[in-house]
Amino acid sequence: MGEYVDNLDNLMEELFEVVPVSYFLSSTFEERIQASRYGFQWNFRQVGHIINETLEGKEAAMEAKIKGMCNIYLREGAPSIYRFVSFLIINYCEDNHTQVNLQKLRVILRSIGVIKIAELEQYDSNTPFTQNIITEINKWDEMKKMVEKLESDCIKAIDTDDFRNIGNTCRNLLIRLAQLVYNPEIHGDITDRGVRIGKAHVLEMLSKYIAFKLAGDSNEEFRSYAKSSLGIANVLTHKSHATKKEMLLTASATINLVYIVGLIGDKFNNNYV
Numbered sequence: 001m002g003e004y005v006d007n008l009d010n011l012m013e014e015l016f017e018v019v020p021v022s023y024f025l026s027s028t029f030e031e032r033i034q035a036s037r038y039g040f041q042w043n044f045r046q047v048g049h050i051i052n053e054t055l056e057g058k059e060a061a062m063e064a065k066i067k068g069m070c071n072i073y074l075r076e077g078a079p080s081i082y083r084f085v086s087f088l089i090i091n092y093c094e095d096n097h098t099q100v101n102l103q104k105l106r107v108i109l110r111s112i113g114v115i116k117i118a119e120l121e122q123y124d125s126n127t128p129f130t131q132n133i134i135t136e137i138n139k140w141d142e143m144k145k146m147v148e149k150l151e152s153d154c155i156k157a158i159d160t161d162d163f164r165n166i167g168n169t170c171r172n173l174l175i176r177l178a179q180l181v182y183n184p185e186i187h188g189d190i191t192d193r194g195v196r197i198g199k200a201h202v203l204e205m206l207s208k209y210i211a212f213k214l215a216g217d218s219n220e221e222f223r224s225y226a227k228s229s230l231g232i233a234n235v236l237t238h239k240s241h242a243t244k245k246e247m248l249l250t251a252s253a254t255i256n257l258v259y260i261v262g263l264i265g266d267k268f269n270n271n272y273v
Contacts, residue, residue, distance in 0.1 A: 007112055008074055012067050014105045015085060019092045021059045024066060032091050038084065041069055078113035085109070086119055099125035111186040113213065113265065140262070143180060146173050147255055154251050163242035170233055170254040171202075178205040181261055187212045206230055206261070213264040226264075229257040 023029055033042050042065075066088075073080040085105075093099060102124040106117060150169055157166055182205040189197045189208075197204045207227060214223040232253035235246070 007108070008067070008071060010108050011070060011074070011081075011085070011105075011112070012063070014108055015066070015070070015088070016063065018100045018102065018105055019088055021062050021066075023092050023095075024062045024088075025058055026095075028095050029091060032095075033087075036087065038069070038087065041072065074112065081112060082109060082114045082117070089120060089123060093123040099123050101126045111183075140180070143173075143177065143258060143262075146176060147258055150251055150255065154248060157244070157247060160242060163244060163247040166247045166251055167235075167242060170250055173254055173258070174202050174206065174230075174233060177258060177261060178202045178209075181265055182206065182209050203230060203234060206257075209261070210264070226257065226260045229253045229260060233257050 033039060069084065070081060073084045089100065089102070100123060102120060103126045106124075109117065150166070150173060153162075153166060153169060157163055184197065187205075187208040191197060191201075191204050191208075197208065207230065210223060210226045210230070214226065230253075233250060233256075235250055235253075
């Protein structure tokens with residue numbers, strides 16, 4: 001729950017740095033949001049003291065209103081919160097014929113799970129998003145090629161040495177997967193045992209990522225499933241002798257884990273939001 005609250009608070013703090021609250025009090029913005037898909041939710045969250053005589057009171061009420069809507073869309077998931085935040089930023093920039101620095105907001109959006117941010121590129125006065133998107137896609141394509149090679153090697157494996165080599169391949173794949181998705185600043189760098197996660201602690205990295213992306217009571221079964229796959233995927237590297245069945249179980253768990261991480265990170269079906 002703490003991570004969710006932090007995400008919302010951090011998002012709101014940076015959003016109001018990018019778009020001043022005064023803009024949301026303007027008649028231009030009122031017309032735009034009333035005519036948008038958010039009109040009903042906007043009216044539903046009407047704040048009684050929004051017409052307070054003081055500007056400070058109006059801005060405080062508006063901040064609460066925007067935060068309430070962000071709270072709804074953040075709970076719905078990365079695509080929903082991204083669409084709403086984009087709506088706010090794009091309208092502000094177009095109405096004021098300006099650009100804004102989205103560097104910090106981009107980091108927060110990515111921590112929530114937003115990957116596809118090209119729609120905001122033309123409104124960013126700092127770092128274009130395009131290169132980050134291309135890099136992300138290329139890295140995930142590399143991961144898919146590693147999975148394809150693992151599947152091919154499993155078909156060719158015929159003896160114990162081959163089976164052990166498959167275990168090493170699975171280990172290398174997990175290392176690459178952890179490097180691709182884990183960020184200590186976002187997902188945490190301390191294990192449940194209070195130990196700092198190092199560069200070689202692949203299982204801890206992926207466990208932290210899974211716990212972050214599948215947080216909450218409603219995801220308990222999915223979280224357990226993903227961590228079980230992670231545990232099985234690492235088994236073969238610790239066996240002095242390996243059977244074909246063990247090899248296949250390990251390889252299938254590794255491949256399954258890649259797909260789990262891909263799904264919770266919105267990397268599949270060309271869905272980068």
